[in-house]
Amino acid sequence: xxxxxxxxxxxxxxxxxxxxxxxxxxxxxxxxxxxxxxxxxxxxxxxxxxxxxxxxxxxxxxxxxxxxxxxxxxxxxxxxxxxxxxxxxxxxxxxxxxxxxxxxxxxxxxxxxxxxxxxxxxxxxxxxxxxxxxxxxxxxxxxxxxxxxxxxxxxxxxxxxxxxxxxxxxxxxxxxxxxxxxxxxxxxxxxxxxxxxxxxxxxxxxxxxxxxxxxxxxxxxxxxxxxxxxxxxxxxxxxxxxxxxxxxxxxxxxxxxxxxxxxxxxxxxxxxxxxxxxxxxxxxxxxxxxxxxxxxxxxxxxxxxxxxxxxxxxxxxxxxxxxxxxxxxxxxxxxxxxxxxxxxxxxxxxxxxxxxxxxxxxxxxxxxxxxxxxxxxxxxxxxxxxxxxxxxxxxxxxxxxxxxxxxxxxx
Numbered sequence: 001x002x003x004x005x006x007x008x009x010x011x012x013x014x015x016x017x018x019x020x021x022x023x024x025x026x027x028x029x030x031x032x033x034x035x036x037x038x039x040x041x042x043x044x045x046x047x048x049x050x051x052x053x054x055x056x057x058x059x060x061x062x063x064x065x066x067x068x069x070x071x072x073x074x075x076x077x078x079x080x081x082x083x084x085x086x087x088x089x090x091x092x093x094x095x096x097x098x099x100x101x102x103x104x105x106x107x108x109x110x111x112x113x114x115x116x117x118x119x120x121x122x123x124x125x126x127x128x129x130x131x132x133x134x135x136x137x138x139x140x141x142x143x144x145x146x147x148x149x150x151x152x153x154x155x156x157x158x159x160x161x162x163x164x165x166x167x168x169x170x171x172x173x174x175x176x177x178x179x180x181x182x183x184x185x186x187x188x189x190x191x192x193x194x195x196x197x198x199x200x201x202x203x204x205x206x207x208x209x210x211x212x213x214x215x216x217x218x219x220x221x222x223x224x225x226x227x228x229x230x231x232x233x234x235x236x237x238x239x240x241x242x243x244x245x246x247x248x249x250x251x252x253x254x255x256x257x258x259x260x261x262x263x264x265x266x267x268x269x270x271x272x273x274x275x276x277x278x279x280x281x282x283x284x285x286x287x288x289x290x291x292x293x294x295x296x297x298x299x300x301x302x303x304x305x306x307x308x309x310x311x312x313x314x315x316x317x318x319x320x321x322x323x324x325x326x327x328x329x330x331x332x333x334x335x336x337x338x339x340x341x342x343x344x345x346x347x348x349x350x351x352x353x354x355x356x357x358x359x360x361x362x363x364x365x366x367x368x369x370x371x372x373x374x375x376x377x378x379x380x381x382x383x384x385x386x387x388x389x390x391x392x393x394x395x396x397x398x399x400x401x402x403x404x405x406x407x408x409x410x411x
Contacts, residue, residue, distance in 0.1 A: 062409035098400060101123050102119075108407065115152055117148070179197070229243070278292040308324070
């Protein structure tokens with residue numbers, strides 16, 4: 001690794017930690033375009049951030065740009081500071097939500113502000129929408145967890161946990177429960193142990209709580225509730241599965257590196273990026289079903305299963321499509337050396353969209369999902385080094401970059 005590469009990796013690591021929760025820890029104890037496809041370095045720069053070409057009527061009749069050219073943004077708006085994190089962007093119905101203070105809900109079609117709430121969301125909080133409710137830890141740091149209607153911003157639910165837990169943070173949810181991680185406040189106001197707990201979504205009462213092992217981190221948690229399994233990884237290099245009904249730990253595995261990236265799921269499997277390998281474990285008992293290695297000296301980063309295909313990018317700027325049940329490779333791109341490697345994915349029709357890691361040469365990439373051919377790259381021209389995030393919403397793509405949210409047509 002060259003000196004410049006090392007500096008880039010360090011910068012990416014610091015900001016990635018900020019996005020996953022360590023940035024919240026720094027707040028204190030209370031803080032819980034584009035040119036032809038064969039020239040990926042070409043960038044499309046919007047001419048006016050507040051314009052909404054083709055998107056002002058709310059329709060999806062977009063003009064398809066020429067081959068190799070990125071679409072123009074339908075609209076762009078500034079976001080609140082602190083809008084970092086792998087789940088800081090969400091779409092609920094026809095409303096775009098970006099984590100930050102104030103928390104703002106914008107119309108997906110036009111970008112118009114639907115509602116605004118001050119001091120309701122901790123900056124960088126996960127936009128966790130399930131069952132038509134946005135769940136957030138209270139920004140008042142009173143131990144409560146609140147539920148908002150994404151369409152209006154009104155509070156519709158609250159779980160008053162009070163002093164039982166120290167600053168609970170929502171990590172996952174399903175139709176029945178909200179799952180939180182919280183510290184246990186000692187008499188001297190220190191926090192030495194933490195619990196994982198499930199809150200009943202109908203009553204707001206704690207359904208179960210389980211004390212985590214001594215020394216486990218409160219931050220760097222990535223979690224998903226899948227059927228009867230609550231699955232999470234942390235900075236202590238574990239992947240752990242619990243029963244969602246009882247909280248009982250079913251199994252835990254050590255993995256070879258700290259993994260706070262996204263988890264992928266397929267047909268009873270959880271798939272993790274473990275340094276230079278993709279590893280698939282059976283949700284039922286933790287049995288390792290398959291493993292796929294990257295090239296020497298490269299590491300896997302972004303992964304995701306979309307429409308029954310696992311997509312995985314590595315630090316060598318190679319994107320792979322993998323059969324998630326067996327771990328067999330379907331296709332791979334050449335090394336996209338002029339483009340930052342993808343860290344997160346979305347898919348609309350036959351096009352795979354990828355949001356890149358930290359790099360001024362990044363952006364939203366569009367690939368042909370059949371063979372991995374790069375169709376176009378969109379960059380907002382801001383020069384910001386922040387990581388990109390993208391969410392598919394019908395015929396539109398919502399993208400978050402630094403302090404700006406952009407909606408593109410999915411063409």
